[in-house]
Amino acid sequence: xxxxxxxxxxxxxxxxxxxxxxxxxxxxxxxxxxxxxxxxxxxxxxxxxxxxxxxxxxxxxxxxxxxxxxxxxxxxxxxxxxxxxxxxxxxxxxxxxxxxxxxxxxxxxxxxxxxxxxxxxxxxxxxxxxxxxxxxxxxxxxxxxxxxxxxxxxxxxxxxxxxxxxxxxxxxxxxxxxxxxxxxxxxxxxxxxxxxxxxxxxxxxxxxxxxxxxxxxxxxxxxxxxxxxxxxxxxxxxxxxxxxxxx
Numbered sequence: 001x002x003x004x005x006x007x008x009x010x011x012x013x014x015x016x017x018x019x020x021x022x023x024x025x026x027x028x029x030x031x032x033x034x035x036x037x038x039x040x041x042x043x044x045x046x047x048x049x050x051x052x053x054x055x056x057x058x059x060x061x062x063x064x065x066x067x068x069x070x071x072x073x074x075x076x077x078x079x080x081x082x083x084x085x086x087x088x089x090x091x092x093x094x095x096x097x098x099x100x101x102x103x104x105x106x107x108x109x110x111x112x113x114x115x116x117x118x119x120x121x122x123x124x125x126x127x128x129x130x131x132x133x134x135x136x137x138x139x140x141x142x143x144x145x146x147x148x149x150x151x152x153x154x155x156x157x158x159x160x161x162x163x164x165x166x167x168x169x170x171x172x173x174x175x176x177x178x179x180x181x182x183x184x185x186x187x188x189x190x191x192x193x194x195x196x197x198x199x200x201x202x203x204x205x206x207x208x209x210x211x212x213x214x215x216x217x218x219x220x221x222x223x224x225x226x227x228x229x230x231x232x233x234x235x236x237x238x239x240x241x242x243x244x245x246x247x
Contacts, residue, residue, distance in 0.1 A: 002041040003143045004029055005136070013051050017067040019043060026062040035063055046139065046147035048073045073145035078184040079105040079192040080239065082232045083159055085199040086110065086117040086127075091229035095197065096131050098233035100138035100148055103240055107131060108194070109153040114201035124153050156207045159194060160214040166193045167216035168239075170231045171203070174218030177235070182243035193239070197232045 004025055013019070021029055021043070029035050035055050043065060044050040049072055053065035082099045084092050086109060096107055109127060111119065119127050131150045139147045159167065168180070184191040196211070203211075211218075221234050240246040 002033055003140050004043055006043050006045050008045045008047050010045055013067050013070050015067055019065045020062055022062040029063045030058055044145055048145050050145050081106045081192050081194045083108040083110040083194050083196045084232055085112040085197050085228055086115040087199055087228045088116045093134055094229040095232050096134050097138045099236055100135045101142045102233050102236045104148055104236055106149050106151055108151045111153050111155050112199045113204035113207055115199040156210050164190050168193055169196045169211050169216050169218045170235055171218045172220050172225055174220040177219055177238045180217055182239050195232055195235045197228055199228055
């Protein structure tokens with residue numbers, strides 16, 4: 001079933017409401033997806049509100065839907081966050097796309113010491129906007145109720161300073177994922193597990209020492225060494241299964 005995004009400021013829908021999708025999203029629905037009267041799709045505001053709808057009218061650059069059912073999805077109490085190292089070519093972007101499809105709740109561009117790619121202030125603004133666009137499109141493709149936020153760029157010290165955080169460093173010398181208790185402590189509200197993925201050259205000695213001192217968990221993902229573009233999504237899939245996020 002196709003999924004289209006409405007304005008996130010639209011926070012209330014009821015059965016029988018008529019919703020007009022215009023602008024770029026409306027043109028895409030009408031001319032690219034070629035929706036026809038009577039087709040059933042879903043709409044969402046990217047902030048937890050989704051609706052089952054049926055197409056009632058199609059114009060050149062807009063589509064009108066009638067709401068048949070409404071759902072609200074709460075944000076998870078235990079967030080999974082990907083701290084993805086900046087990487088050359090499009091490997092970091094591929095990691096973002098796959099991580100969103102696999103259920104990540106937020107993404108942090110990680111300026112690792114050995115990252116080949118570097119973002120100054122202008123590049124960070126452009127890069128975050130690009131990653132946010134990728135996250136939105138991946139959320140649409142995977143029918144997600146929430147579009148993950150791309151947070152400001154962070155160094156290893158910034159990651160260590162994050163509140164209510166369990167750090168998981170993905171490293172070939174770490175322990176098995178089965179040795180980690182992925183469930184959040186019952187008394188901890190708003191806990192987030194941050195999966196830290198290094199760049200092509202790996203972590204620096206200083207970064208490793210800082211993560212160890214902060215009590216981070218070092219976790220390996222099998223016996224093969226994974227690319228920076230695949231390590232994060234694989235870790236998310238494993239942790240989602242072991243934690244019960246995936247049934």
